[in-house]
Amino acid sequence: MLVHKGKCHPGERVLLLGCNGFIGKVLTKELKDSDFVVDTVSSKDIDLTDPNSVLPLVDKIKTCDHLVVLSCLTPDKGKGTDTLMKNILMAKHICDAILQQENRPHVIYFSADAVYNFEESLIHEEISPSPIDTYGAMHRTRELIFKEAVPDQLAIIRSTLVYGPGDTHNSYGPNRFRREAFREGSITIFGEGEDTRAHIFIDDLVKLTVLVIKNKSLGILNGATDESISFGELAKLISQFFNKPIEIKKKPRLSEPTHRYFEASRCYEAFPGFTFTPLKEGLTRTYQKMLEDPNA
Amino acid sequence: MSHNLVAYVGLTHLGLISAAAALEKGAHVICFDPDENLITRLKSLKYPINEPGFEEAINKNKDRIVFTSSLEDLKKADLIYVAPDIPTDDTGAGNLEGIKKLITLIAPYILRTACLIILSQVPPGFTRSLQGIVQPTRIDPEKIYYQVETLVFGIALQRALYPERFVIGVQNTKKALDIKYESFLKSFNCPLLIMDYESAEFCKISINAFLAATVSTANTLEEICQKIGAKWSDITPALRLDKRIGEYAYLSPGLGLSGGNIERDLRTIVSISQERGTYGKVVDSFIKNSHHRRNWPFNIFYNYILPQFSDKNMTIGVLGLAYKENTHSTKNSAALKLISQLKEFNVQAYDPLVKKLPFDSDSIILKPSVSETVKDSDVLFLMTPWAEFKDQDLQKITSLMRHQFIVDPYKILSTNSDIANSKELNYYSLC
Numbered sequence: 001m002l003v004h005k006g007k008c009h010p011g012e013r014v015l016l017l018g019c020n021g022f023i024g025k026v027l028t029k030e031l032k033d034s035d036f037v038v039d040t041v042s043s044k045d046i047d048l049t050d051p052n053s054v055l056p057l058v059d060k061i062k063t064c065d066h067l068v069v070l071s072c073l074t075p076d077k078g079k080g081t082d083t084l085m086k087n088i089l090m091a092k093h094i095c096d097a098i099l100q101q102e103n104r105p106h107v108i109y110f111s112a113d114a115v116y117n118f119e120e121s122l123i124h125e126e127i128s129p130s131p132i133d134t135y136g137a138m139h140r141t142r143e144l145i146f147k148e149a150v151p152d153q154l155a156i157i158r159s160t161l162v163y164g165p166g167d168t169h170n171s172y173g174p175n176r177f178r179r180e181a182f183r184e185g186s187i188t189i190f191g192e193g194e195d196t197r198a199h200i201f202i203d204d205l206v207k208l209t210v211l212v213i214k215n216k217s218l219g220i221l222n223g224a225t226d227e228s229i230s231f232g233e234l235a236k237l238i239s240q241f242f243n244k245p246i247e248i249k250k251k252p253r254l255s256e257p258t259h260r261y262f263e264a265s266r267c268y269e270a271f272p273g274f275t276f277t278p279l280k281e282g283l284t285r286t287y288q289k290m291l292e293d294p295n296a
Numbered sequence: 297m298s299h300n301l302v303a304y305v306g307l308t309h310l311g312l313i314s315a316a317a318a319l320e321k322g323a324h325v326i327c328f329d330p331d332e333n334l335i336t337r338l339k340s341l342k343y344p345i346n347e348p349g350f351e352e353a354i355n356k357n358k359d360r361i362v363f364t365s366s367l368e369d370l371k372k373a374d375l376i377y378v379a380p381d382i383p384t385d386d387t388g389a390g391n392l393e394g395i396k397k398l399i400t401l402i403a404p405y406i407l408r409t410a411c412l413i414i415l416s417q418v419p420p421g422f423t424r425s426l427q428g429i430v431q432p433t434r435i436d437p438e439k440i441y442y443q444v445e446t447l448v449f450g451i452a453l454q455r456a457l458y459p460e461r462f463v464i465g466v467q468n469t470k471k472a473l474d475i476k477y478e479s480f481l482k483s484f485n486c487p488l489l490i491m492d493y494e495s496a497e498f499c500k501i502s503i504n505a506f507l508a509a510t511v512s513t514a515n516t517l518e519e520i521c522q523k524i525g526a527k528w529s530d531i532t533p534a535l536r537l538d539k540r541i542g543e544y545a546y547l548s549p550g551l552g553l554s555g556g557n558i559e560r561d562l563r564t565i566v567s568i569s570q571e572r573g574t575y576g577k578v579v580d581s582f583i584k585n586s587h588h589r590r591n592w593p594f595n596i597f598y599n600y601i602l603p604q605f606s607d608k609n610m611t612i613g614v615l616g617l618a619y620k621e622n623t624h625s626t627k628n629s630a631a632l633k634l635i636s637q638l639k640e641f642n643v644q645a646y647d648p649l650v651k652k653l654p655f656d657s658d659s660i661i662l663k664p665s666v667s668e669t670v671k672d673s674d675v676l677f678l679m680t681p682w683a684e685f686k687d688q689d690l691q692k693i694t695s696l697m698r699h700q701f702i703v704d705p706y707k708i709l710s711t712n713s714d715i716a717n718s719k720e721l722n723y724y725s726l727c
Contacts, residue, residue: 263588268637275602
């Protein structure tokens with residue numbers, strides 16, 4: 001649950017680590033539109049896995065009021081132990097730089113719903129994290145590293161699957177299904193697509209993040225809607241956007257189906273008046289954007 | 297029955313109801329509380345509780361009751377019941393400091409022949425731990441008892457007069473019960489179950505755990521019914537006819553465990569389970585289910601109602617603030633939880649008994665009547681199943697509202713009229 005520590009003043013400075021990713025690009029624009037002074041760092045600017053990154057980071061962080069950490073090697077960049085260790089090293093170097101600051105910034109760490117297991121059928125912020133894979137364990141470990149560095153100035157956003165135009169990933173879900181349908185006229189699902197997941201529209205996640213910054217919020221927020229859907233239903237829904245028949249191809253399942261639902265009441269309590277974009281509306285907006293730019 | 301002089305110490309809901317029941321059974325009663333203001337109010341017949349039959353019982357027998365702040369008066373008593381509230385913190389854990397202080401205060405004024413009976417809800421081990429407190433006094437350790445109370449707000453006096461059984465915790469089960477105490481208990485004509493302190497203390501907790509299990513199971517199954525198109529209201533009669541479940545089981549769907557006492561006992565079980573290494577997760581789940589359930593009205597509002605309003609500057613009416621009907625208590629009330637969640641909206645609320653909120657809020661206005669609360673509301677929540685609300689005409693209510701969104705978890709309003717089927721009415725309830 002989030003606690004708000006006050007309102008931001010106009011012109012407060014935000015440093016965004018991981019600005020070139022899917023979320024980073026949209027968030028940078030939204031922050032600028034919201035009159036923040038935004039500084040960004042991408043992996044091309046500073047290699048956060050390198051111990052030498054600490055020094056330039058110290059200078060960068062010195063000038064910021066809010067530090068948003070998006071930098072992460074996602075599973076599509078590799079799922080092995082090497083990726084895990086690199087991600088943890090990144091967190092270590094960022095925290096080393098934070099700890100050298102006289103005035104430590106408000107830190108917003110982007111985690112993932114992978115920190116939860118599938119034993120809980122309904123996830124909310126008070127559920128204890130219990131990751132079941134190295135990706136989830138990585139995010140949980142990084143959460144704890146940040147918590148140790150800035151225990152009283154940390155907000156953690158645990159995001160579920162993000163979709164929307166401009167996604168740089170192509171993982172199993174709305175963006176891959178849309179692209180497959182567009183380019184190949186088919187969507188491939190595992191089994192009958194029984195697994196159930198929540199999805200969050202990129203604009204909603206970015207809006208929530210800006211609210212967290214504006215309210216100087218601390219604590220945990222799940223970036224997830226309370227609208228879950230099976231991948232099979234999702235594939236059908238996406239196929240309906242196209243004027244041609246879309247074949248739903250089925251690959252053998254590799255494991256038992258898993259389901260994940262979220263309870264968003266704590267998000268609504270934290271930000272009264274905020275509502276999530278319904279999945280169908282978000283998919284429609286994404287589809288329309290793709291028609292304008294087929295690479296979206 | 298004999299002419300016992302029974303004292304009640306700590307004039308809480310429990311203490312006053314128990315005193316009224318003792319009066320009705322012919323006892324002479326001393327009501328003691330160190331709070332002189334409370335005693336003054338009670339002497340002028342201003343009672344802090346609302347229970348059917350309570351005032352009548354006190355007024356009818358006023359020649360046999362004394363309200364006092366004088367410790368000396370306790371020296372006359374044969375039986376001394378101690379019944380203060382055990383306050384709970386935000387996590388529902390009980391704080392025993394108050395009852396310990398109270399017992400320390402009264403102990404020097406208790407005769408060696410008198411019985412000291414703990415009526416408050418205490419954890420296992422508490423009553424035995426009193427030996428240390430009473431050691432320097434004249435109290436006979438064998439005359440310290442723990443008596444299980446099963447107060448139910450709204451029908452408290454009826455239950456106090458006609459208990460299903462008395463469960464008594466004693467220091468030594470081989471010793472006979474004090475004769476005056478036994479005589480008093482027998483005047484209630486119900487079975488007496490005598491056991492050691494720890495068993496009796498845990499018996500009370502066990503009763504609440506079973507109630508919580510039924511409530512949690514009913515709520516869990518009702519939620520599934522909503523998802524799969526089954527009707528819980530069709531299923532419950534079948535369950536009630538099963539003797540293993542029973543006619544009086546708590547099967548009506550609701551908004552979790554309210555009132556505070558049951559949750560406190562569940563927390564005690566979880567705590568003991570953790571300390572002693574037993575598997576207590578099932579009981580922890582009852583608490584979590586209750587918290588989940590309490591969010592039901594708020595989730596309905598956010599998922600189904602709010603998206604239909606482009607202007608968020610809406611007015612929300614809330615009928616009912618007490619945690620259940622026939623009480624002024626708002627402890628763990630689902631209505632208060634909802635109101636705290638709606639603090640960014642304009643809320644107008646009404647309750648027949650609750651006239652003050654336990655927290656400050658600029659956005660909540662307490663209204664004097666149902667119609668004043670409903671008037672110009674965009675959304676109406678019926679949060680406590682008061683009889684007064686059941687009598688309301690749905691047509692009249694909807695005609696007063698600006699928009700017709702009604703969240704009525706307990707199905708208080710009758711939806712048999714034509715208006716219930718109109719397209720303008722958006723009605724949400726548990727099934």
